[in-house]
Amino acid sequence: MTNTPFHNASELIDAENAQDPNREIYQTKSYPKELLYSNRMYEKLMEFHPDASEAVQIASKAQHICRWKIARETYPMDRVGYLKWREDLKKFHAKTTAGILEKVGYDSNFIARVSFLIEKKLLKKDEETQLLEDVICLVFLEFYLDPFVQKHDRDKMKNIILKTWNKMSDKGHQEALKINYSSANLQLIKEAIGL
Structure with missing residues (x-):
């Protein structure tokens, strides 16, 4: 069971997020910030909706994948800059995740669906x-x-x-x-x- 595409994708997403240089202290332990966020997202999803599809499960884990690579400070510090940053982040998260999903053998329809979810389309x-x-x-x-x-x-x-x-x-x-x-x-x- 452990060698499923889902398991492999989860491990690769975690490995990416574990590289976050920003740390967060939670219950006296220090974690890479985006790895902690990813784990919280996945745990909350499984608690809130345990029969969520595999696509939503992956999208929850990869919601902020490598977020630190696009710093807010590199955009104008106004509302327009903020919205552009958020939009670029969504595309970046979707693209980064798509690369991982391709690597572990998911088909293009599944990858497109995960990207659709990460980009929060049709909310x-x-x-x-x-x-x-x-x-x-x-x-x-x-x-x-x-x-x-x-x-x-x-x-x-x-x-x-x-x-x-x-x-x-x-x-x-x-x-x-x-x-x-x-x-x-x-x-x-x-x-x-x-x-």
Whole structure:
């Protein structure tokens, strides 16, 4: 079983993400930042939707593959620059993943589907794109909301939370409200979404 294309692709994605020079401390242990993110994405997907297709599973792991290679600072520090950076990142993640999937023997239709998902095409219309977006938002709310709260003022945070909320499905919303937030962050979320 271990030598399946899925297993081989997962190992190669992990190997790429393990090269991230940026580190994140989680429960006193230091991890390459994007490897930790990839693991969180995959674990959250399997918890939220255990029968997710293989394409979504790979897309979840590869969502930020080698993200550090395209630095935000190399784009204008305004909204237009930010959106261009995000767009270029999606294409880069899709292309990097496609190369790995080709190497381990996936066919072109499967590779195209994973690229479609990583590029988050047809959000709200394609069920699997929506599933992936739900997982991205859940991982953000559970693990990355706090660092954002430290950096931004309350109004900006409410705006970020509302934008996140609006990208999610009803099932995603239900799951998001089960996360164990600090009381201050839960209050912030409730204010942002009008609960």
